[in-house]
Amino acid sequence: MTNPNGRFGIHGGQYVPVTIMGAIDELEKAYEFYKNDKAFNDELTTLFNEYAGRPSLLYYAEKMTKDLGGAKIYLKREDLNHTGSHKINNVLGQALLAKKMGKTKLIAETGAGQHGVATATAAALLGMECVVYMGKEDTERQALNVYRMKLMGAEVVPVTAGTATLKDAVSEAMREWSKRLDDTHYCLGSVMGPHPFPTIVRDFQAVISREAKAQILEKEGRLPDVVLACVGGGSNAIGSFYHFIEDKSVRLIGCEAAGRGIDTFETAATVNVGSVGIFHGMKSYFCQDKFGQIAPVYSISAGLDYPGVGPEHANLYDMGRAEYVPITDDEAVDAFEYLSKTEGIIPAIESSHALAHAIKLAPQMKKDQIMIVTISGRGDKDCAMVARYRGEDLHE
């Protein structure tokens, strides 16, 4: 799907300061070699299976299916991975690649903290130094994850610039990377940024749909009718979609964070409200004003609170191959509680955006139709926040 220079249709590219072009070239060359290297892939598969707990389950949510009365619902359980989310897939791949490239240090940005925790985990496992940049507001929203990262030996740097959220953490990590390219790999957490990151991250996350496709064929003997996943930068979604893109009968639906609604300014539903722009190394859709100033975005979910979307998603949208729907905070919190009560699975507030749309869509589908919803992460980290959203005075 990637054209030369990392284009996905008109999107993607390498819009970065000249100071980091060298590092990006080095990364691209290394990845082009290792992606076809058997020893590298064997090592990564061992890490996936023996350390991260892959393959993740494709779970038939029978109670949810019966309750909603429509499509048969399967949950792709990325929440069961080590560290509790899909982020570990990409991080193990990039950390192993960095190690092969002779790098000794990983730096990363994080929003909800899931990617930061995963990076700290991989760094501990592979004996690398780790520094994680996290918006100050997010360090407060996700204090437990900050502790987890520190526990595993990572340094967490609170970013106070700008809106002090995910976009500012990305900017800070990029700035820091340009200062120490020699020994450091920037372990970008989503399918965004300059080429080759959107391709590298997608390839490592594609394990989700590779497994899901084999699992659904084994269980049902046919492809699903719909695949649903939440979209911030879009890494779990592209991972969930990738091996179904060529199967035109499968509807692909990305669920964006609408925050308080796409008719308000407090939203992060980039594809729904954004326009084409150039930021963080890529051309894609961004929430911005008419002068190209990046808009402050809002979502209850720190992991989806980002003003852009990965370039491959932007292209899937342009081509009409995938749909992108907005889900509000209220709908996501309802879905968070629904899955907890119905199936005894507490989903991440990010994943709850995908579940919210599944709850709307399943009853409109026939009983012999099949839906796969990716549960990108576990929701333990979100319990106190959801309790407060419901008016309880609960703090971690």
Add this chain to the structure above:
Amino acid sequence: MSNLKEVLSGKKVLIPFITCGDPDLETTEKAVLASCANGADAIILGMPFSDPTAEGPVVYEANLRALASGITTDKIIEAAKRYTSKVNVPIMFMTYANVVFSYGIERFASECRDAGIAGVTLFDLPYEEKDEFESICSSYGVDLISFVAPAPDARIAKIAKEAKGIMFIMGAKTDDEIKHIVKVVKENSSVPCICGFDDLTAQDAKTKVLCSDGIALCTDLVKIIERFGKNSQVHIANYVKTINDAIRS
């Protein structure tokens, strides 16, 4: 046609950077006039961007102050028209790709021409992505100015061969690195090569100016404006004069 290359060739040049609209456009105008009256050979006006990923906290804060005051691309271009009519040195814009892209590249280039702007530099537009912007800028007589950083000689040469107007060096850590880049650029291009510095003293300026064709003051004026706000003019005049005297002594 832009005359950047001609005007800035054959001498050591001094080019201050000023964030446009920090804290307001009147202060920017006074800073431009004070710089030009004290030896600046050209001016770089920074167009504020909400997320200046290539720059440090000093310029970031300046950008936020300018944006908070209600500055927009339209207002900056309008002000630039006034500045270019009052000074006889070239004025350039320095900003990020999205500011130009979202405005419309053609509309931006045309407005720059009408305002007498000689060149535009975009921090996040490397050689690999410049085509979309360059041909349009050229057709309006505005130079799309390139950055070059330490890299293999072949890459520096490739960038130099297509350089327009002048060339800015960024990310070089030592004088030898700067000199080497300048050497490779000179083998492949006739554009003046300018290196940017922060916190430059008169003494530093004397030695740094020997490395290339001139000096850009990246954050020094921004810091003066951060400290003295609307009363910066006399401090800027003194500082630019000090550096100017140093590089020409």
